[in-house]
Amino acid sequence: MTGTNRPASVARPHPGTAMTGEQRAAFERDGFLVVPGVLSEDEIAHYTTAVDRVYEEHATAGKLAADRSLHKLNAVDSCTDLAPLLDHPKVFGLVWSMLGWNVHVYHSHLDVHPPLTEEKPFRFEWHQDGGRQNREIETDPRPRLSVKIAYWLSDLSATGRGNFQVVPGSHTTNRIDGPPRRDMAWPNPDNAIEVTANPGDAVFFDRRIWHARSNNHSRITRKGVFFAYTYRWVQTRETMTADLPDLTPVRRQLLGLQDGDGDHAWGHYPSGVPLHGLLKDHDLLDPNNPPLKP
Template sequence: MHTDAPPRPYVDRYAPITDADRRAFAEQGYLLIRGALDEPLRAEIENAVDRVYAAEERAGRLSPHGAMHTLGAVFRDEAFTELLDLPATFPHLWGHLGWNIYVHHSHIDVNPPVPDDEPPAWRWHQDGYRQNADLAMEPRPMFSIKVAYVLSDLSEPGRGGTLVLPGSQYSNTLERTEPGPDGHYPRPPGTVEISARPGDAFLFDRRLWHSRSPNLSAITRKMVFLCYTYRWIRWRDDVTINRHTPWWNGLTPLRRQLLGDGDEAASHFGFTLESGVWDDAIPLRAALKSRGLLDHSQHYLR
């Protein structure tokens, strides 16, 4: 159930998530985290978004109405590095997915007010692309969790807030509603529009049925999305890792892991070829192990 009193952000990236948070995420498929970004960091991230936007505009890659959907966000500006293991959100990623994870997909969305002539569209979807076609099971595995960082004031309806259907992550299909006389599709019953303030974040199960709503306000919607998945799943974005830059060499081992680094192919499957057992040198596993946070009762935290 969506409430206006969500969990307080965690202050330690290795703090285990609470039973209440785990239960809420499992039941509704998403979790809203108020104040995930303090104002200095929110402003820094928004400035980075504006720099990317200006570069895309110069390159002629914006939509005719000035909207931007740019992939590979975490490699577009060094400021986004701070989001990789943000204490307010990171516990939810390893807490639900385990230690063998990385960010395989990230994007920046900038959505100015929609033009009057924009045609109605059905935008409801699950993330995952062929993961939703190649696996014949009900429900399909979660595989990934996406974190959305809200930089604009989306606290009022009509500002392009994300629509979600709580609990729908356990259903492989969603029946399309019939368009009305004006051609617009009514929202599916039970739809919630996430009401978020600047600096808030929300995370959601990739299977959760969700949609962007039209921005009918005078505010430009700005958001950054990071999608975490298992290291044995391929990149979604076309990115190139340059391991010889000062930026890369200044990263922590954990952040390198989260950006797709690995010593050998077997490492991405969580083990070493030499030993045939779990690789304790994988940075997130090493950090959790040193803190006694591995849990053999949870298969993904073994």
């Protein structure tokens, strides 16, 4: 599904800039950051066209949900035009600032949610990312383990457009009140907000923050692309099958295409990890993420 009109900025060798002290404090306090203006107008147009193409292919094949929405996993394998978003320099620095250099994308998806034409049956959708991690790790709070970037392609500057909902600060809370069954009507958690964003903005968030997607009652189709990053010793949910010979070494790392055995994924050999080398070249290595000592 590779497109022919790639943006001129597709080759991005620089890893971006480290998270500022102000950003880190806000992220640790709230569990998320809104990063304005990550994508240019040309990039928004390019990636919107790519996502629309995938959507139309699924519509033609009768593979949309009943409400004509699309939640397509494995974003780059599903739409190879999205590969440059893996390490976009205006936001990628937030990832390695929080998790270090031994990371990959373990989960990703592109989403298209048209306006609802009828009311959906109620379902309590508030959750933390990570699935079984939230049942099988016994610490309180549970460890961060992963972070996620949402790139917005549509105008979510007002609420009611399928906005990303969060409870600020809830990333250090293992539990929130919820119904005994998800189909039982239940109010939103206390202090929940709908995050507003303009086209081209990104939201960077801790996987532990309690969040949900609101229903889209507007006239705007909600479109976004999501990448979740974790340590390379955590198993990925996805398998990359597309042949993309022009991927940079860092993007190959993020897609799990690096050669090597389990010790390689554990980061025992940083000289063979592309992002480590790139950060070293730009004098951006964080001393809090040193190589493992023999």
